[in-house]
Amino acid sequence: MTAAEIKFVKSLSQKKFRDQYGLFAVEGEKLVAEALASSFEVVNIFRREEIGEKAMERISSLSSPSPVLAVLRQKNTGPAGLPSNGLYLALDGIRDPGNLGTILRIADWFGLDGVYASEDTVELYNPKVVQSTMGAIFRVNYSVTSIPTLCREVRSFSGRIYGTFLDGENLYSKVLDSGLGSPSLIIIGSESDGISPGVASEINERLFIPPYPAGASGSESLNAAVATAVTVAEFRRRQHA
Amino acid sequence: MTAAEIKFVKSLSQKKFRDQYGLFAVEGEKLVAEALASSFEVVNIFRREEIGEKAMERISSLSSPSPVLAVLRQKNTGPAGLPSNGLYLALDGIRDPGNLGTILRIADWFGLDGVYASEDTVELYNPKVVQSTMGAIFRVNYSVTSIPTLCREVRSFSGRIYGTFLDGENLYSKVLDSGLGSPSLIIIGSESDGISPGVASEINERLFIPPYPAGASGSESLNAAVATAVTVAEFRRRQHA
Numbered sequence: 001m002t003a004a005e006i007k008f009v010k011s012l013s014q015k016k017f018r019d020q021y022g023l024f025a026v027e028g029e030k031l032v033a034e035a036l037a038s039s040f041e042v043v044n045i046f047r048r049e050e051i052g053e054k055a056m057e058r059i060s061s062l063s064s065p066s067p068v069l070a071v072l073r074q075k076n077t078g079p080a081g082l083p084s085n086g087l088y089l090a091l092d093g094i095r096d097p098g099n100l101g102t103i104l105r106i107a108d109w110f111g112l113d114g115v116y117a118s119e120d121t122v123e124l125y126n127p128k129v130v131q132s133t134m135g136a137i138f139r140v141n142y143s144v145t146s147i148p149t150l151c152r153e154v155r156s157f158s159g160r161i162y163g164t165f166l167d168g169e170n171l172y173s174k175v176l177d178s179g180l181g182s183p184s185l186i187i188i189g190s191e192s193d194g195i196s197p198g199v200a201s202e203i204n205e206r207l208f209i210p211p212y213p214a215g216a217s218g219s220e221s222l223n224a225a226v227a228t229a230v231t232v233a234e235f236r237r238r239q240h241a
Numbered sequence: 242m243t244a245a246e247i248k249f250v251k252s253l254s255q256k257k258f259r260d261q262y263g264l265f266a267v268e269g270e271k272l273v274a275e276a277l278a279s280s281f282e283v284v285n286i287f288r289r290e291e292i293g294e295k296a297m298e299r300i301s302s303l304s305s306p307s308p309v310l311a312v313l314r315q316k317n318t319g320p321a322g323l324p325s326n327g328l329y330l331a332l333d334g335i336r337d338p339g340n341l342g343t344i345l346r347i348a349d350w351f352g353l354d355g356v357y358a359s360e361d362t363v364e365l366y367n368p369k370v371v372q373s374t375m376g377a378i379f380r381v382n383y384s385v386t387s388i389p390t391l392c393r394e395v396r397s398f399s400g401r402i403y404g405t406f407l408d409g410e411n412l413y414s415k416v417l418d419s420g421l422g423s424p425s426l427i428i429i430g431s432e433s434d435g436i437s438p439g440v441a442s443e444i445n446e447r448l449f450i451p452p453y454p455a456g457a458s459g460s461e462s463l464n465a466a467v468a469t470a471v472t473v474a475e476f477r478r479r480q481h482a
Contacts, residue, residue: 098339102464102466102467105462105463105464105467106463106464106467109450109452109453109462109463110452110453111452111453111454134462170481172478172481172482209350209474210477210481211350211351211352212350212351212352212477212480212481213352214481221346221350221375222346222347222350222470223343223346223347223373223466225343225464225466225467226343226346226347226466226467226470229463229467229470229471230470230471230474233450233471233474233475234474234478236451236453237413237475239453240411240413240451240453240455241413
């Protein structure tokens with residue numbers, strides 16, 4: 001591996017260069033195997049056995065470099081039209097890479113039809129996001145778009161828009177529409193500020209995950225990914241039932 | 242603030258010195274306010290207004306130092322006896338500080354009676370754990386203990402031991418005992434290796450969170466904190482119903 005190649009792969013840890021080249025890196029035998037089986041174009045693969053331990057350490061974003069790293073071509077995550085049905089997430093400013101990765105795993109596990117993210121959500125191809133998806137990045141439909149515009153699209157299809165609020169209604173006693181006839185959108189607020197005011201005004205189904213015992217909790221909130229999981233699991237539980 | 246004081250507070254970012262002094266630090270106005278309202282002993286408080294921006298930057302573990310930092314006395318997290326009823330979590334090797342913090346928020350929100358952690362679980366007073374609990378650390382009963390020994394205690398009370406497995410039974414069709422008559426323990430496996438073999442053999446109630454659609458999922462697992470949340474929420478949903 002030449003010094004120029006090392007520099008090139010290493011540069012993909014920075015958003016500026018990921019954007020410039022339209023590429024990103026994934027590391028680890030499991031993730032690289034999933035990449036190869038996915039619809040993503042694999043541009044190059046570097047194996048420790050071939051390039052040596054030192055080169056691997058230099059191109060890796062991990063504290064303990066894995067035996068293999070693949071460079072993949074990014075897919076277009078530009079605004080995509082909303083289908084006329086399905087269950088979707090809209091991320092209104094998720095900032096933590098681990099949270100975004102965890103949310104993609106949730107979307108994958110619970111078979112959501114897609115995830116829409118606001119412009120101020122952490123970038124999908126950030127190495128920490130990619131690694132924490134554990135491969136879900138290869139399977140989940142993902143698009144960066146304006147959430148208020150998306151909400152208007154949902155309404156044009158007579159769909160429903162859900163969000164969790166501390167003064168919302170009990171998740172377990174609400175009718176939950178899984179989007180079989182028209183699109184349903186679940187809005188996830190940012191870790192620090194929750195759902196932004198411009199988006200909150202679009203939500204017509206305000207949910208609340210009841211603490212236990214009901215009404216009594218010193219804690220003010222659940223982590224964004226946890227609230228997503230409990231909400232999405234309840235939509236799917238009703239369909240299994 | 243003297244150089245010696247700065248060095249002392251800064252040293253609390255290392256486990257070695259936290260253990261030696263039996264102290265830990267919390268940062269941020271909300272967390273410090275919760276610390277003051279809690280049963281934890283507050284040893285010292287440092288405010289940016291008083292000590293200056295530079296000193297604050299030096300003692301802070303955060304990338305953007307908050308206006309206030311408090312030094313607290315640790316509580317004993319040594320092995321504690323198991324009460325004769327209640328719903329508990331047992332953490333079998335959680336390594337990620339953010340996951341541990343998130344799990345404590347879940348335990349707080351859903352009113353669990355306590356959390357037991359194995360020796361190889363990340364330390365409770367690690368700054369990243371403390372900050373990610375968002376205050377739950379001040380309210381949740383927490384004890385470090387041997388999980389197999391704990392399981393034997395649960396059995397001596399005729400309690401139940403739950404865990405999630407890829408070949409477990411559907412969470413939504415199982416009887417779930419919330420521990421009103423005897424203790425119920427939910428085991429949470431480590432992020433990379435799941436539940437360890439010595440603990441898995443103690444579990445008599447094997448659960449599985451069904452993906453959607455049932456039986457079909459490319460994804461292999463949910464994040465440890467997410468699986469905890471979906472499982473605990475289901476125990477509590479049954480009690481609300």
